[in-house]
Amino acid sequence: MPSHENRPITDLGTLKALAHPLRMRLYRGLCVARTATASHLADQVDEAVSLVSYHLRKLAEHGLIEEARPQSADGRERWWQPASDGVTIRAENFRDEPEQVAAHLVATRLFHDQRADMYRRYLDERATWGAEWNSAAPDSESLLRLTAAELTELRAELLVLARKYEARGRAAEADGDTEGRENVALHVNGFPFRV
Incomplete structure (x- = not known):
């Protein structure tokens, strides 16, 4: 059963596991879906099921995701869920050694690049969302x-x-x-x- 708290990531191995571009996309997709199989996620990220399964197992090895109760009668399907509501990554946990600092920087840039890609996709598709969603979507800067x-x-x-x-x-x-x-x-x- 997933924790209803954000999981603090404080070790380099878990940070590196999550800071893989495909793994982060899979983790984010699983957080949105709450439960999914490798097949479902493979369709979302347009990758082979075998590759997605491999990366899901890597995320599970680091406790980021866990097996979920089966959602169908097909016993061959392996269902996954996030192990917590999210993760928290703080710079202060990765400043003791140059390798930690570098890994944190790479991870942070990846996360922000993927977020920017999500927003650019919304901008490209904005016309399909309609006036109500476009009016509701905030886009502001406060200095x-x-x-x-x-x-x-x-x-x-x-x-x-x-x-x-x-x-x-x-x-x-x-x-x-x-x-x-x-x-x-x-x-x-x-x-x-x-x-």
């Missing part, structure tokens, strides 16, 4: 003057707000209310900069 402590507080408040809406959506779906619901990615970056 703030904060201390590190205030940015930490803002991050925590945004996370609480996002989790509130995630819980609301999951509860509605559990009650069968799927009308008008779509997967929504919310990417928030806050970082210091100098002009």
